[in-house]
Amino acid sequence: MSVQTERTVEQSWAHYDRALDAIPMGTQTHSKAPREALRSIEPACIVRGKGCRVWDLDGNEYIDFRFGMGPVTLGYCFPPVDEAIRKQLESGIVFPYPHPLEAEVAERLIQIIPCADRVRFLKTGGEAMAATFRLARGFTGREILLTCGYHGWINTMRKGVPEAVRNLSQSLPWGDVTPFEEAFTSHPDQIAAVSVACSYGDIEKGDPFLADLRSLTEQHGALLIFDEIVTGFRLAIAGAQEYFGVTPDLAVFAKGISNGMPLACYLGKAEIMDRVKDVIISSTFGGDTLALAAAKAVINFYTTEPVIDTLWVRGRQLHQGFHEHCQRLGAPAKFRGLPPLGMLTFKHSNSSDLLTRFQAELLKRGVIPYSVYYTNFSHTEADIQEVIAVMGDALETMANEALFD
Ligand SMILES: Cc1ncc(COP(=O)(O)O)c(C=O)c1O
Incomplete structure (x- = not known):
């Protein structure tokens, strides 16, 4: 050309x-x-x-x-996905009580994602990451977050975020566990979680970086959260946790799960996810059936082709x-x-x-x-x-x- x-x-x-x-x-x-x-x-x-x-x-x-x-x-316009959306559209989009697709798609995700005992749906990746942060703080009773990589605008600690809130999270670089170890030493028993999104240019450093973060968080009673928004359904179906063989406590999947329909999910260990009720994470559109119908078709396609x-x-x-x-x-x-x-x-x-x-x-x-x-x-x-x-x-x-x- x-x-x-x-x-x-x-x-x-x-x-x-x-x-x-x-x-x-x-x-x-x-x-x-x-x-x-x-x-x-x-x-x-x-x-x-x-x-x-x-x-x-x-x-x-x-x-x-x-x-x-x-x-x-x-x-x-991928035919099996678009067909599933069209078919669902004939029955309606959101309803006054949960639709069966919510549990069906959650069950399929639990089958294919190692860290998933429970799943919940939202609309955007950043929103789902914010949900994991809320859960981590609620579950551990601690306030500080160590983050690595971009997790969406809601979680970006820039102008407009009160300083007191900004001071509760620290953004650290990809690939070397040392700054994370130092943060745990400086803030004993105060770090709720470490969240990490892979850095694509030097993603190979995920080995041993992610396993090191897993040991460190376990050692200090903090949670490990993987942002699989880009790596999920791309690096492997279950993203970095499958590719690098490291299982986090919580994870977020979004971009690849519904071929463009707006859907994000946060998932993880039952005892943490079951806190959703008391920390309160609730959204009108989380159970939108068009995106869930698309996700069901996408998961079927990924697991058969x-x-x-x-x-x-x-x-x-x-x-x-x-x-x-x-x-x-x-x-x-x-x-x-x-x-x-x-x-x-x-x-x-x-x-x-x-x-x-x-x-x-x-x-x-x-x-x-x-x-x-x-x-x-x-x-x-x-x-x-x-x-x-x-x-x-x-x-x-x-x-x-x-x-x-
Ligand atoms: C790794 C990662 N995390 C989070 C997000 C935020 O997702 P959303 O734009 O759906 O809120 C993005 C978006 O580009 C992303 O690439």
């Missing part, structure tokens, strides 16, 4: 500029905001998706690697093809991390500009990149081959301008 010379994203941006008058940042998701530096290049508005492809407001077609920022793992294998195989193909182009052209770039969620990085005095330029070259040729390249069950071998060719072409353009010198 070469540069599409006729291509324009004018309508997309006109719509986005209009949206800015009604919506701060023009979007509900910070990472979806199109970049001003890529104004004539990046699509600012997507209108349709099918399989691994999306179309923007100007009619341009792309092979996608963002997938709604992760949740669409099987493909856009080689979805995880496909995410790995396509990722390996992508990484290998890209690395061959880098070698050929002397490009200072590589995929870091594991194939289903590799991070494409440049190592150069000008890395950030090179990355933006590379992404622009991909967009011009019909590929939507992201910091993490989410592989998808709907990417075929031929789709990935097409993307590798685009990446080679993009790198060659940059090499011809001596950008890698």
Whole structure:
């Protein structure tokens, strides 16, 4: 796929500029905001998706690697999932008492996720992480949290959060247990839980980091919480706990469980989860049947088809093809991390500009990149081959301008 010379994203941006008058940042998701530096290049508005492809407001077609920022793992408009949603819609969406799907999906999750004795549903990943924090504090009677990685806006201790609350949590880096040990020493019997989301660029450090955190939390009577919002249904069905063989006390799954329908779940040991009643975690839409019908179809599909294998195989193909182009052209770039969620990085005095330029070259040729390249069950071998060719072409353009010198 070469540069599409006729291509324009004018309508997309006109719509986005209009949206800015009604919506701060023009979007509900910070990472979806199109970049001003890529104004004539990046699509600012997507209108349709099918399989691994999306179309923007100007009619341009792309092979996608963002997938709604992760949740669409099987493909856009994936027939078995959409059919389940349509069928449920004919009977209604939310009801005055629980619907059977709530227990059915919970039981399926308990079968496939090692740490799950009990499950509860909410709508967003950050909200479900907040629920685990509430439970951990209620269960242990302690107040301090040690966190690692992004757990959603609700849990981000920035401006707008009272200082007294901010002081009750400490964000520590991925990969080394030492700062966590020091925190436990400084705050004896005060730490309720350690929460951790894997860092994708150096995810391999999960071994032995996660096992070390497991021993440390056990030693100090604190809970271990895994944020499996991205790793779940991607690295393995049961996420990092399955891949690294470490079982936390509580975990959150969200993005991959319903192929884009809004659903999150927090799950874990019965004696902790059963505290939900007295700490009070309750939500009107937690039992929404459309998302649960989608989750049931997704779990059935994952447990009967080689979805995880496909995410790995396509990722390996992508990484290998890209690395061959880098070698050929002397490009200072590589995929870091594991194939289903590799991070494409440049190592150069000008890395950030090179990355933006590379992404622009991909967009011009019909590929939507992201910091993490989410592989998808709907990417075929031929789709990935097409993307590798685009990446080679993009790198060659940059090499011809001596950008890698
Ligand atoms: C690891 C991780 N945790 C939590 C969240 C927050 O999820 P949500 O945006 O559904 O609240 C995200 C979202 O990107 C995430 O990647």
